[in-house]
Amino acid sequence: MTVVAETGARPRGDFDHLALFYRNSDEFAAGAVAFVRDGLAAGEPTLVSLAGEHLDLIRGRFGGYGADVRFLDAAAAARNPGRIIAEVLWPFAAAHPGRRVRVVGESIWPGRAGFEYHACVAHESAINAVFAGHDAAMLCLYDAVGLPETVLSDAGRTHPLLTDGARISISPGYAAPEAIVLRDRRLPEAPATAVTMVYSDESMLRQVRRFVVAHAATADLSPERADDLCVAVNELASNTLRYTAGPGRLSIWTEADVLVCQIDDDGHITDPTVGRVPPGHDRTGGRGLLLAHRLCDLTCIHSSGEGTRIRVHVNR
Structure with a gap:
């Protein structure tokens, strides 16, 4: 596969984020193999993050290329979509400074639904903001038979480029990350069964932690998972007090085998990369959201001029 758009050649140094819709294993193999092969021919380090038979297929073709191709099991690496950029994609790109890198991934598969799916959509959109200006190409594969049409439509909104494995075209439905990552889908109100507390200054953070622990x-969370949740919620509550006029509201409830904590405040997050990339010399914010993504099993965010709602899930 050659990265050339129907509207003309794309210069090296651009970030290419492509979606490929496949209808069978042959189309999957043709698209993924061509993408990896072209990268190797150009001397580009390549990361393959797939699951099950798909991972086995590509590993079977390129497993002998040593350090030039890295393989990850997406069933584990992509389970929590909020961690993928900070723990997989960003470190891989940073490990090859000055070189164009390639990534083949499939983070949305049949069966992903609800808040987990919406977090995947936010992740795919955030990639465009995080890697803007970076010399990289990422190919995301979508099962056009097993996934509903709404998922394929969302793929067009989160990927600037579409490919059939041979040619590339501009996605007509593409939307900027600012429109999707933080404000695409509102999170519902906490259920009537939730218990809540309001916090208004730093002296109440100890009460927040005790509330979460209790x-x-x-x-029946394990002590380790309870500690993780406590740290995450404390960081999010601290952000309320640091960045807004306050107060904030914490709600907690259970859903099946999940404990959910929700933070509501009047803040407005505008940067779609916040919490996706580790803070560095040019980035000081985002630590609280980064920890929430890292410590919890799922983190969902909605932010607008009306306020911010952050929901974290920890499996019981």
Whole structure:
């Protein structure tokens, strides 16, 4: 596959984020193999993050290329979509400074639904903001038979480029990350069964932590997972006090085998990369959201001029 758009050649140094819709294993193999092969021919380090038979297929073709191709099991690496950029994609690109890198991935597969799916959409859109200006190409594969049409439509919104494995075209439905990552889908109100507390200054953070620990124990979370949740919620509550006029509201409830904590405040997050990339010399914010993504099993965010709602899930 040659990265050339129907509207003309794309210069090296651009970030290419492509979606490929496949209808069978032959189309999957043709698209993925061509993308990896072209990268190797150009001397570009390549990361393959797939699951099951798809991972086995590509590993079977390119497993002998040593350090030039890295393989990851997406069933584990992509389970929490909020971690993928910070823990997989960003470190891989940073490990090859000055070189164009390639990534083949499939983070949305049949069966991903609800908040987990919406977090995947936010992740795919955030990639465009995080890697803008970076010399990289990423190919995301979508099962056009097993996935509903709404998922394929969302893929067009989150990928600037579409490919059939041979030619590339501009996605007519593409939307900027600012329109999707933080404000695409509102999170619903906490259920009537939720318990809540309001916090208004730093002296109340100890109460926030105690509140979380008590309800984590009631939900039978392990001590380790309770600690993780406590740290994450404390960071998010601290952000309320640091970046807004306050107060904030914390709600906690259980859903099946998940303990959910939700933070509501009047803040407005505008940067779609916040919490996706580790803070560095040019980035000071985002630590709280980064920890929430890292420590919890799922983190969902909606932010607009009306306020911010952050929901974290920890499996029981």
